[in-house]
Amino acid sequence: MPELPEVETTTRGLAPHVTGQTVTTVNIYQPQLRWPIPKELTQLEGQTSGDITRRAKYMLWNFPQGSVVMHLGMSGTMRVVDAETPLKKHDHFEVVFANGKALRLNDPRRFGAVLWQEKNTELSIIQSLGPEPLSNHFDGNYLHQKLAKRKGAIKNAIMTNAVVVGVGNIYASESLFLSGIHPKRAANRVSKERCQLLANNIKLVLKKAIQQGGTTLKDFTQADGSPGYFAQQLNVYGREGESCAQCQSIIKNMTLGQRSSFYCPKCQR
DNA sequence: ACTGGATCCTGATCGC
DNA sequence: TGCGATCAGGATCCAG
Structure with a gap:
């Protein structure tokens, strides 16, 4: 959740x-x-x-x-x-x-x-936890250096707590979409410039979601029992088969690290 | 040193 | 309507 x-x-x-x-x-x-x-x-x-x-x-x-x-x-x-x-x-x-x-x-x-x-x-x-995504210590330079030896998929990498904490399955998919990066791309083959973009988008997505009170998918509720309102702003998560807001391509869902991963095959490379 | 996979559990949903 | 199979927002540990 x-x-x-x-x-x-x-x-x-x-x-x-x-x-x-x-x-x-x-x-x-x-x-x-x-x-x-x-x-x-x-x-x-x-x-x-x-x-x-x-x-x-x-x-x-x-x-x-x-x-x-x-x-x-x-x-x-x-x-x-x-x-x-x-x-x-x-x-x-x-x-x-x-x-x-x-x-x-x-x-x-x-x-x-x-x-x-x-x-x-x-x-x-x-x-053993890595840096907070919203802290100054987490930026494109840090991310690029941290990913240098990681040959696995970028999506798995940003969901690894030793790299950066707090990026779960929803926001991993969303931040990769915003950055135009294919979830399966080898982590060490994401350029420094794109790492900068990705780090910024991770911060952006998380901040926005916090402002909205979180994402209510099934039964998440805030401490006062009210739902979060971020779900309606998701670009790709849970939108398999729908058309991409940017290019109208059909959004796909594949399994990566035993987690479903949503992405736009045209916007994300 | 990395990484893929199994694993802990219940509940909602889907297909037959 | 019932039943089994499948899938969920996490993260650690272990084998290879």
């Missing part, structure tokens, strides 16, 4: 509700997510939370002794509700606050994660 814009949208929506709250209870209903939810999270009971930030597609919820690291996987959503609200199917994790509200993670496919990171340490999954 969520790519970077969706995680950003969720983080922003949650922030006012989960910052500076006293935790009364931590409930782990289904610990079996991508990794088991650590029982030590119950140590947060009685603690007061700090702010919540985003790194890649992870949310970092800070406490005095460390951070709760949360990932939504493919199907996760986080909501703040009244603590008396009945649990829904697939509500796996809950933090109840002294003010009568509760933060809940719902994740049908259970590809998401809830982990604990001690203060002044970094989990290996966080440590």
Whole structure:
């Protein structure tokens, strides 16, 4: 489900509700997510939370002794509700606050994660992350240099977290379309100029999507339950068989790295 | 060192 | 209407 814009949208929506709250209870209903939810999270009971930030597609919820690291996987959503609200199917994790509200993670496919990171340490999954796409460190020069030895498809490369984080299947297809680059092109055969273009378009697409509150494909909702509105602006994703807005060619869908990849065979080379 | 593939899981949808 | 097959927005790990 969520790519970077969706995680950003969720983080922003949650922030006012989960910052500076006293935790009364931590409930782990289904610990079996991508990794088991650590029982030590119950140590947060009685603690007061700090702010919540985003790194890649992870949310970092800070406490005095460390951070709760949360990932939504493919199907996760986080909501703040009244603590008396009945649990829904697939509500796996809950933090109840002294003010009568509760933060809940719902994740049908259970590809998401809830982990604990001690203060002044970094989990290996966080440590290995590449630069944020919206940071100054990510630009055409960086991308070109990073791709120099990669012979595989450019689409797979920009979806690799060690290269750049936060570019998922939707926005990978979209940014390649905007850049006129064929998804299957060898990464090391994208010129420096086109890397510049691609880096800029990745930033553009992600920024736009964040402004729109994310892309609601199936059931993504923002923290307040409203949908994202970016879907209507997609040029190629999910538009197989439709005509390209730029050249009227028929948009195609092929499988790359076991993920569907949409592209315009004429505009993208 | 890279990369392709399998894998964790449920649910929606499609074809018969 | 029912049922099995297929496909989903992620990302790690392992074999080759």
